[in-house]
Amino acid sequence: MKKILKIVLMQPNFQLLGKRSWKLIPYGLCLLKSCCNDEFDVTVYDPNFDNESVDEIKRYLLKLKPDVVGLTSFSTEYIDEIYYHVRFIKEIMPNVKIVLGGVLPTVWIEKVIECKDIDYFVLGEGEITFKKLLQGIATSNDRIIEKIMGVSFHKNNHNIINERPNFIDNLDAIPFPDYSDLDFNKYGNYKHKFSHTLISRKTPYALSVTSRGCPMQCTFCAASTVSGKKVRLRSAKNVLDEIELLRNIYGIKEIIFLDDHFLFDRQRAFDIMHGIMERYPDMTWKCVNVAVFSLDRALLSKMMESGCNQITLSIESGDSDVLKHLIKKPVNLVKAKQIAHMAKGMGFEVISNFVIGTPGETWVQIRNTIKYAEELNIDMCNFHIATPLPKTELMKICIDHGLLKSEEDVAGYTVGAINTPDFTGLELQILRAFEWDRINFITLNKVHKIAKLQGIKEDEVNEWRKQTRRNLGNTHLTMKK
Incomplete structure (x- = not known):
């Protein structure tokens, strides 16, 4: 007999151990709810937004008494926070099944599977895999679970890591996120700080993801491991229908696309922009990342005409x-x-990202990268220290050349x-902090501009600069929100 399971899909409170965290709606969990809600009793829970305490989280879970708690992880940076949540959940609910999905098990399963308090791990895209896992749990059929591609688990003191399934080709077949358990306007009206994107x-x-995958092979990036090398696209109609739904239900006035490669299909991008102009002429939008090699005057003109107000270019190096x-x-x-000068002249807010400190790079x-960034003379330049992440070429290079002993040697993202x-x-931390300060705040006009970009007041800008210099850019120390 199949049991109707009660599921809590939970975004952990990533702030519990003192780290920074972004107050974003759990888009992926709301997608999973849409996929599973026809067979299971699914609730999305986000203690991260209101920075709920351990006691508050415990009380909520004890009240709902779920059969399964699904935890999401969007970065390897928060592995300790994941373990912390798992421990206190098992303390109060020893029989609950805990499932971990997201980035952590996808890129670092051999590490996280060491945690015996986590019952199952979902690798890769979860819309199909997670539902199959729930069906197996509901029927108490371990044989079914053992055969599910993309699911890992413990059996007889052994770690079983199943091969990942193929990526989902037809993204239009995935239903739109179900936000019904959340106060959408709380997220939609939240004023972020220190994060221009x-x-x-x-x-x-609102947030949306209109494509998955990235064909680029940047050595520092794990995008191809997480979402594949092939770019898979939602149709322009599907994207516009989602926007219309969000407009009708929540009255959204802007949409932020989280894609790695929104402009991959030029015609699709034009169709989406034309649809926005035609249906929602008062709406604004932007992407968190734009491939500079995809841009030209015609595309920039249509972006501006359709309500895009900001572009972030990941140029990465000036050499x-x-x-x-x-x-x-x-x-x-x-x-x-x-392209940067053209966009700035057309009225866009223009930001660029750079990475310094790749092995083999000379001083x-x-x-040269610092000089190039300065010569761009755009609204803001961000400098990132090359950080080896699990399952990236950069990590392999560092281990092969003896720069790191293992994937666990990375201290943090800043x-x-x-x-x-060389x-x-x-040295990288010092250079990054002080050149970031010099280039971005060279005039009072730039100070005003960056205050607007980062959603802060000018006195906050001055304190931010001071703390960045003194803490050498360690965001855990300088960006307490």
Whole structure:
């Protein structure tokens, strides 16, 4: 007899151990609810938004008495937070089944499967796999569970890691996220700080993912491991229908696309923008990341005309040899500079991301990146220290060359973990913090602009700069919200 399971899909409170966290609606969990709600009693729970205490989380779970708690993880940075939640959930509900999905098990299953308090792990996309797992749990049929691709678990003191299934090709077949358990307007009207990509010009805003996968092979990035090398696209009609639903139910006035490669299909991008202009002429939108090599004047003009107000260019390096041989990203630096100047002249807010400290990079090449960023003369430049992540080429290079002993040696996302004959991690932190300060705040006008971009007041800008210099850019120390 199949049991109707009670499921809690939970975004952990990533702030419990003192780290930074973003107050974002749990988009992926709401997708899972839509996929599973026809067979199971599914509730989405987000203690992260209101920074709920351990006691508050315990009380909520004890009140609902779920059969299964599904935890999401969107970064390897929060592995300790995941373990912390698992421990206290099992303390109060020893018989509950805990399932971990998201980035952590997808890129680092051999590490997280060591946690015996987690019953099941879902690798890769969960819309189909998680539902199959719930069906197996509901029928108490271990044989079914053992055969599900993308599910890992413990059996007889052994770790069983099943092969991942193929990626979902037809993204239009996935239902839209179900936000009914959440106060959508609380998220849509939230004023983020220190994160220009998430600060909307209009509220309420919504998030959307219109494609999955990235064909680029950047050495520092795990996107192809998480979502595949092939770009899979939702149709323009499907995207516009989601926007219409969000407009009708929640009255959204802006949408932020979280895609790795929103502009991959040029015609689709034009169709989406034309639809926004035709249906919602008062609406604004933006992408968290834009491939600079996809842009030209025609595309920028249509983006501006359809309500896009900001572009973030991931140029990554100001040295062509580093781009070609070390980062492996096909960026033409001459064209990138032209695009940045063109966009700024058209009225876009223009931001760019750069990565310094890739093994093999010389100090001169790092300085070339700083010089190039300064010459761009855009609204803001962000500098990131190359951070080796599990299942990236950068991690393999670091281990193969003895720069790191294992995947567990990375200290954090804003701390230099690599020392080479050309630089130390400390040197990178010092350079990053002080050049970020010098380039971005060189005039009072730029100070005003960045205050607007980051959703903060000018006195907060001054304190942010001071703490960034003194803590050498460690965001856990400088960006307490």
